[in-house]
Amino acid sequence: MASSFHGGSLIAGKHLPPTAGGFTVFSPITLEDLPGEFFPASAEDVENAMTAARDAFRTFRTSSGEIRAGFLEAIAENLTTMRDILLERARLETGLPIPRLQSELDRTTGHLRMFAAIARDGSWLDLRHEPPLPDRKPSPRPDLKRVFRPIGPVVVFGSSNFPLAYSVAGGDTASALATGNPVVVKAHEAHPGTSELVAGAINAAVTEAGLPAGVFSMLQGSGKELGIPLVTHPATRAVGFTGSTHVGRIFIDAAAKRPDPIPVFAEMGSLNPVVILPSALDGDPEHIARLLASSITTDAGQFCTKPGIILVPDGSKSRHFLDLISAEVASIRPVPMLHRGIHSAFVEGSGKLRALSSVSVIACKEATPDSLEGSIQILRTDAESFLAESLLRQEYFGPLSIFVTWSGLGQIQHILHVLGGQLTATLFTADNDPEAVELIPLLEETAGRVILNGVPTGVEVNSAIQHGGPWPACSDSRFSAVGPSALLRFVRPVAYQNFPAGLLPDFNG
């Protein structure tokens, strides 16, 4: 299989040859280096990719919606054709199981087809027309038409935890391409083989659609080396990023310091607080415990929407509820984490957390020794400790959740305020509980999505979704990284005044 990978970056249709500094992937499944050597892009490669993207923009921005729709559909078809080899490589690189990867591939081809439909029907243009009023006093009103137009080359940083749906052909890429913006992807270092396969699928579709090759490039290498050159390149018009708050902030700051600041749409950390009211525990606590145990542990809890903090009412009901959680966790087995970096950060972070005197362990399922599995850990503390100890308020990316006992809505309000912006906030309550009515505005103020009697994991891709919350969950809460509105990040309105039909540009969907 080694020889089946080029290993170099793919820049405007050309695979770069091997260079020094090649790297391999350590598999969380085989616990060995996988076949295939990959080669990091250089500063010159960044320059070439961005320049090609800028040149391609001139053509791509005026391509027809039908062309772009066909292009996105061809990517989906090419991915489907390579399904078996793609999913197997992704499994070996990420440790994620085939059924999960299959559903992620379905989601990826699903959003490619969704954006293809939008490119074809032209609905994204959002045409507004105010006809002229030549006889208006004191001055005539001109004809005005407003439509959305693409902004130019978009840089996308692939995520570690969604090797398909938030990586090379992920939601950022699809929404940018659909509206006529060239894309340069920095592939995540933990799944370069998967990334090369997907990049090949996109590149073949570029050729099939007759588009300029610079419409798409994929760079291999580390964000530490390539991030700043990509974010600060003069041709870059916007950045899509999914990852840690620490790295997100570095890119946001670099973009803000440019001579011409550009937006970085960063989806960063989130604790996704879950509030459980006493009335909910009077209902079906077994059901809630089952939902939460699964949401915390599925795919080693490596979701941006994993419930990291669960606020339970102090008292006997809650002790019983924690017993139910323990019982649920008892039947769940630890699974491999995505890569060594995430695994060691989780081992170290959760170790520090458990060493705190204010934390007790409710349940723990230890990982197989010498594996990359993530130990399942259900921890408990009280509201005062939670508010006093900043270690408790950090995100632990893995199968770990902290149950915080509270007494009084004032404490919940205080905790939500200290947590700051979140992707999601969840409430478990019975019908007609007045405490719920009081809490919902606070949850809404905190998060981009508020969930009632359900879990935050499992993000729907449709027009009513919002995946994006106030800082520090995201860099700009006005936009969503999921759903059709994700394309609004990469377009801007342009008004045409007094344009006769003959001279009005053909917007082409």
Next chain:
Amino acid sequence: MASSFHGGSLIAGKHLPPTAGGFTVFSPITLEDLPGEFFPASAEDVENAMTAARDAFRTFRTSSGEIRAGFLEAIAENLTTMRDILLERARLETGLPIPRLQSELDRTTGHLRMFAAIARDGSWLDLRHEPPLPDRKPSPRPDLKRVFRPIGPVVVFGSSNFPLAYSVAGGDTASALATGNPVVVKAHEAHPGTSELVAGAINAAVTEAGLPAGVFSMLQGSGKELGIPLVTHPATRAVGFTGSTHVGRIFIDAAAKRPDPIPVFAEMGSLNPVVILPSALDGDPEHIARLLASSITTDAGQFCTKPGIILVPDGSKSRHFLDLISAEVASIRPVPMLHRGIHSAFVEGSGKLRALSSVSVIACKEATPDSLEGSIQILRTDAESFLAESLLRQEYFGPLSIFVTWSGLGQIQHILHVLGGQLTATLFTADNDPEAVELIPLLEETAGRVILNGVPTGVEVNSAIQHGGPWPACSDSRFSAVGPSALLRFVRPVAYQNFPAGLLPDFNG
């Protein structure tokens, strides 16, 4: 009249008493200090205004659309009631003539009523509903509803050149209030009396509507002193700014460096390039000359959309055209500029420009000596000089425009590229001119609004307008400062998952 002004800031319904450091206004009309002393706000006043805004947000965000509509309409009514005193004070403070101020007041009450209608009908919520699919495999689809919600306290910096429409009750304020965001306005120092009158109209409407007083505050003083404290206050969620690129960048940078970065919607400088094709000069050059001369000089050219650069084809047609411009300007009289700072910057800037050896003066109407009038200046240079000399590519806020002779579309393309983002770009052409078809995509890439055979001044307030272009014209080209879409700057989408009607918040329009 002096005694009719409180002079202090208005914070959450209370006029602050006089303090040290009082200032007066030098009138560009009377060339004397006007009656009325005004007192700059302190750091403590900023704290009090922002804290009151944050506290008021809890109530205001859940106010009904009907309440907010009535509130905005009451502001419009109160402004109309005080029309005579308001326009006369504005005239004395800004030098703008009464008919212009009357039309600006009409525009101000017009957008207040437009946003009132939007608050009332709830269309701004943009509800998206994806109903549940309980039988979907492998997992049921939840019910999702998405609506826009307000973001919290908005800080608005009043502009110098629109004392009504872009100041205390301007488009920023109206769009923020309509959607439930408290507003703190930093009044422009050049028209504090006008600002106090308008603030009084808003404050009376707050009381009439039964809203918490913290929904609105107005601070007197300089942006140099108050700007950073306002932009960096923890309660501030967004900033609306209209002014210079220099000051805009200071605020944008300060907002980007916050622990929680916030957006600054800054509308800054723009040269508003106008391209004249030979085919247009074959038509009715007198008409074009008349339009441009008026657009350059009306209200001393103090518009963000004033055409500052006019690209004319080299040759005899163009020499004739410049003669026509000269003839038009001959009948136009210089008028007072807004304040001493703008006047002296214009005198100094235009003096440096005219001293350049590459610049020739086509027409000049000198101001009355010792007045604050702006001398009308029509200058000329060639494309090479324009590209070589950065002084030629700056904005001169006043009745001045530079005609640049070009030969070949490549030169136009080069000039547009060097100019960067613009609020507007204009093309004069005959029908069916292939050069127009080639140029329009370049103009579109440059600007937020592209105008054909018209002038960029005179901004319509309707759904098809876009007032906002790429950097450096604006900080975020995705948003407009004019028209109903201006409210999108101050809202964010929130998705509600599995909410029964009973627990769904009453969105209240």
